[in-house]
Amino acid sequence: MANQRMTGAEIVIKALVDQGVDVIFGYPGGAVLPIYDALFQQDKVRHILVRHEQGAMHAAEGYARSTGKVGVVLVTSGPGATNCVTGLTDALMDSIPVVCLTGQVPTHLIGNDAFQEADTVGITRPCTKHNYLVKDSNDIARIIHEAFHVARSGRPGPVVVDLPKNVVVNQGTYQTPAQSRTKKYNPQVKADIARVEQAVELLAGAKRPIIYAGGGVINAGPAASQLLASFAKLTGYPVTLTLMGLGAFPASDPQFLGMLGMHGTLEANYAMHGCDVMLCLGARFDDRVTGRLDAFSPGSKKIHVDIDVSSINKNVRVDLPVVGDAAYVLEDMIKVWKSRQYRADEAALKAWWATIDGWRKRDSLRYQPSKDIIKPQYALQRLFAAIKGRDDVFISTEVGQHQMWAAQFIGFEKPNHWLTSGGLGTMGYGLPAAMGAQVANPKALCIDVAGEASILMNIQEMSTIAQYRLPVKVFILNNQYMGMVRQWQEFFFGGRYSESYMDSLPDFVKLAEAFGAVGLRATKPEDVDGLVKEMLDCPKAVIADVMVDKTENCYPMIPAGAAHNEIKLGPEGGVTSSVNDEGMVLV
Amino acid sequence: MSNPVNERRHTIAVLVDNEPGVLARVIGLFSGRGYNIDSLTVAEVSAEKTQSRITVVTRGTPMVIEQIKAQLGRLVPVHKVSDLTIEGPHVERELALLKVAGTGEKRVEALRIADVFRARAVDSTTASFVFEVTGTSDKVDALISLMMPLGLVDVSRTGVVAIARGPKPL
Ligand SMILES: Cc1cc2nc3c(=O)[nH]c(=O)nc-3n(C[C@H](O)[C@H](O)[C@H](O)COP(=O)(O)OP(=O)(O)OC[C@H]3O[C@@H](n4cnc5c(N)ncnc54)[C@H](O)[C@@H]3O)c2cc1C
Ligand SMILES: Cc1ncc(C[n+]2csc(CCOP(=O)(O)OP(=O)(O)O)c2C)c(N)n1
Ligand SMILES: [Mg+2]
Numbered sequence: 192m193a194n195q196r197m198t199g200a201e202i203v204i205k206a207l208v209d210q211g212v213d214v215i216f217g218y219p220g221g222a223v224l225p226i227y228d229a230l231f232q233q234d235k236v237r238h239i240l241v242r243h244e245q246g247a248m249h250a251a252e253g254y255a256r257s258t259g260k261v262g263v264v265l266v267t268s269g270p271g272a273t274n275c276v277t278g279l280t281d282a283l284m285d286s287i288p289v290v291c292l293t294g295q296v297p298t299h300l301i302g303n304d305a306f307q308e309a310d311t312v313g314i315t316r317p318c319t320k321h322n323y324l325v326k327d328s329n330d331i332a333r334i335i336h337e338a339f340h341v342a343r344s345g346r347p348g349p350v351v352v353d354l355p356k357n358v359v360v361n362q363g364t365y366q367t368p369a370q371s372r373t374k375k376y377n378p379q380v381k382a383d384i385a386r387v388e389q390a391v392e393l394l395a396g397a398k399r400p401i402i403y404a405g406g407g408v409i410n411a412g413p414a415a416s417q418l419l420a421s422f423a424k425l426t427g428y429p430v431t432l433t434l435m436g437l438g439a440f441p442a443s444d445p446q447f448l449g450m451l452g453m454h455g456t457l458e459a460n461y462a463m464h465g466c467d468v469m470l471c472l473g474a475r476f477d478d479r480v481t482g483r484l485d486a487f488s489p490g491s492k493k494i495h496v497d498i499d500v501s502s503i504n505k506n507v508r509v510d511l512p513v514v515g516d517a518a519y520v521l522e523d524m525i526k527v528w529k530s531r532q533y534r535a536d537e538a539a540l541k542a543w544w545a546t547i548d549g550w551r552k553r554d555s556l557r558y559q560p561s562k563d564i565i566k567p568q569y570a571l572q573r574l575f576a577a578i579k580g581r582d583d584v585f586i587s588t589e590v591g592q593h594q595m596w597a598a599q600f601i602g603f604e605k606p607n608h609w610l611t612s613g614g615l616g617t618m619g620y621g622l623p624a625a626m627g628a629q630v631a632n633p634k635a636l637c638i639d640v641a642g643e644a645s646i647l648m649n650i651q652e653m654s655t656i657a658q659y660r661l662p663v664k665v666f667i668l669n670n671q672y673m674g675m676v677r678q679w680q681e682f683f684f685g686g687r688y689s690e691s692y693m694d695s696l697p698d699f700v701k702l703a704e705a706f707g708a709v710g711l712r713a714t715k716p717e718d719v720d721g722l723v724k725e726m727l728d729c730p731k732a733v734i735a736d737v738m739v740d741k742t743e744n745c746y747p748m749i750p751a752g753a754a755h756n757e758i759k760l761g762p763e764g765g766v767t768s769s770v771n772d773e774g775m776v777l778v
Numbered sequence: 779m780s781n782p783v784n785e786r787r788h789t790i791a792v793l794v795d796n797e798p799g800v801l802a803r804v805i806g807l808f809s810g811r812g813y814n815i816d817s818l819t820v821a822e823v824s825a826e827k828t829q830s831r832i833t834v835v836t837r838g839t840p841m842v843i844e845q846i847k848a849q850l851g852r853l854v855p856v857h858k859v860s861d862l863t864i865e866g867p868h869v870e871r872e873l874a875l876l877k878v879a880g881t882g883e884k885r886v887e888a889l890r891i892a893d894v895f896r897a898r899a900v901d902s903t904t905a906s907f908v909f910e911v912t913g914t915s916d917k918v919d920a921l922i923s924l925m926m927p928l929g930l931v932d933v934s935r936t937g938v939v940a941i942a943r944g945p946k947p948l
Contacts, residue, residue: 312799313802316799316802316803316806317806317810320854321853321854324798324799341854345852346852375795375854375855376854499848499852500848500851500852501845501848501849501851501852503848504841504844504845505845508841
């Protein structure tokens with residue numbers, strides 16, 4: 192079996208098969224024709240033909256996030272590769288494992304400005320975890336195996352393998368994953384036990400503790416989320432999640448305070464501000480979470496569990512760094528807590544929960560309901576009511592207000608069911624991501640909660656969805672504005688709505704029909720339940736155009752550069768007042 | 779974030795796989811994240827030519843320096859990152875070639891100063907010298923400033939190479 196001679200293209204396919212790949216997302220072109228030819232002659236790897244390479248990248252991200260596996264993309268040289276740059280950057284920011292195979296001009300033409308040549312490794316170096324240019328057919332297998340290893344180990348991320356055409360045409364020797372095993376990249380997963388013991392001791396002594404968990408818990412696999420639930424049960428401590436962490440702790444659990452950060456709940460942000468011990472688990476103190484750094488949780492001792500040393504002490508100085516995988520660390524923390532028979536300080540914890548419940552009572556997600564116009568929050572509440580209790584639902588989003596409302600109003604009980612672009616905030620992410628999730632989970636219900644502006648950024652993927660008969664649902668909260676932009680213009684730019692009105696929108700119902708999908712529309716609050724039911728009952732792809740309040744704003748909001756306790760719950764008091772010049776330069 | 783008051787100069791040694799693009803990765807990391815590079819040197823150091831050693835001199839607050847080391851450490855081809863400035867005593871050297879053009883009194887003075895600095899003349903014409911000097915960056919700086927009024931027309935410096943004192947390898 193080993194040491195077989197075959198063409199480079201055949202080696203590529205065999206390497207994918209040996210990595211357990213069953214589906215790839217791609218788009219052909221001159222430089223990858225040999226690989227497409229090899230694909231044609233086999234039936235182990237299924238190819239999904241997207242309509243734009245950016246769609247392939249986000250589909251692979253959706254596939255990866257919804258399965259925990261590595262997503263795979265195959266594109267041609269030049270424009271095929273450059274069209275992947277946004278998706279690669281997105282995957283890098285959100286720690287999503289993707290291997291992207293790009294075609295390249297033959298090695299002897301590299302550097303000659305040959306037809307469809309781009310310096311792919313140069314262009315993608317800063318937006319990948321690692322990248323490779325393969326120069327010899329004998330190296331293909333080893334490099335592809337290494338690429339998968341790098342993509343999924345440690346902090347996951349995107350890896351590019353650039354394959355010149357002559358390298359995939361020429362013959363080479365195949366190497367199995369075992370033969371290619373590398374000592375090169377082996378991040379530490381198990382943490383220093385002394386650190387873990389210190390962390391648990393600190394936590395056990397807490398009077399006002401908080402667990403702040405993020406996407407790293409999801410990266411660590413479903414077991415990590417279960418361990419997080421056990422640790423929370425054991426201690427009785429409150430838990431908040433980042434946008435990327437949603438699903439890592441059950442939303443229905445009474446110990447869950449909701450999402451924190453710029454559009455997080457009052458109780459989550461106040462608890463972060465007022466805590467005395469913070470356990471940060473696989474989250475990276477993003478500026479959307481911390482607000483003004485010098486006012487961030489000023490009185491707390493901070494423990495930071497992260498697999499990537501560079502995430503620690505990047506934005507916020509912590510007292511106790513613990514480097515390791517969230518699942519391993521949680522397991523050890525539980526062991527230590529139990530073996531040392533720690534008990535939470537009952538009286539202090541009771542008082543802390545009483546304070547938190549006081550904040551909760553202010554119901555920071557409340558909004559002004561309406562009988563005449565559909566409030567976006569209402570539409571999502573009705574959608575959530577219809578899917579609640581099902582465990583086969585995947586929700587993706589585009590970027591904007593609708594994304595924040597989806598995060599606030601849809602509860603996730605399990606990890607890997609929420610797909611959103613957090614770090615890069617890529618409009619156009621949601622539709623291909625839902626498509627990727629649907630490919631990976633054919634029986635599941637995959638819904639893209641969209642804005643009417645974002646959805647147009649990768650709308651072409653409706654054609655892919657038609658071709659593969661993927662019953663993806665697109666739930667557009669159509670406010671006819673780039674709502675998030677309009678909101679900032681209202682608050683910070685005197686209501687001058689410069690270029691944020693979405694003029695000349697398509698008729699989304701007809702657009703759905705043009706793509707062979709079903710189009711639905713709701714314009715009145717009483718239409719919403721019917722629309723949701725029809726959408727969920729429909730065996731085909733659906734675009735649901737929900738005409739919502741055009742000028743609704745997303746609250747709570749901590750304006751950029753403000754502190755957690757300067758959170759605004761609604762129009763009363765105004766948001767503008769708390770923003771100073773320093774805040775105005777922030778995004 | 780960068781507060782010049784507690785910024786400090788650090789010399790960092792990095793052992794990397796000797797593969798194409800590794801230097802671009804390191805330099806791209808510094809430019810992309812806005813870190814300073816005072817100097818950077820690189821050359822193969824293993825007999826099998828599989829590894830190179832990069833010496834980078836940078837400046838930053840303790841938090842920035844910690845980030846720089848962590849960011850270097852997570853590059854896939856990087857094997858080892860060592861902050862020589864904080865990990866104990868080390869030796870730093872730099873080599874420079876100085877071209878001094880001139881005649882008469884200034885020429886004699888240039889030779890005299892070179893001698894004080896133990897700089898060797900490695901090329902001479904009737905109208906010029908090329909001096910080779912080795913030492914700390916401060917020493918090289920000092921020689922350059924003394925040669926300036928004596929007809930210094932060209933300087934080529936290697937940047938700092940450094941190694942820890944004592945028996946232990948990197
Ligand atoms: C319009 C908009 C508004 C936003 N508003 C908010 C907001 O209000 N609140 C909010 O929270 N976010 C918000 N975000 C998202 C925000 O920008 C960040 O993407 C997000 O906060 C980062 O989440 P995270 O800290 O969980 O880190 P991630 O980006 O998920 O990073 C994961 C961290 O875990 C570590 N890690 C990875 N694997 C493991 C492992 N196995 N074990 C341990 N650690 C691991 C990584 O090294 C990294 O440090 C918003 C985004 C947009 C587009
Ligand atoms: C590719 C890209 N371009 C620009 C932006 C900046 N941006 C963030 S939200 C937003 C508006 C999104 O509008 P819409 O999709 O209608 O969502 P809404 O906020 O109205 O819910 C824009 C332009 C972005 N995030 N991504
Ligand atoms: Mg909109």
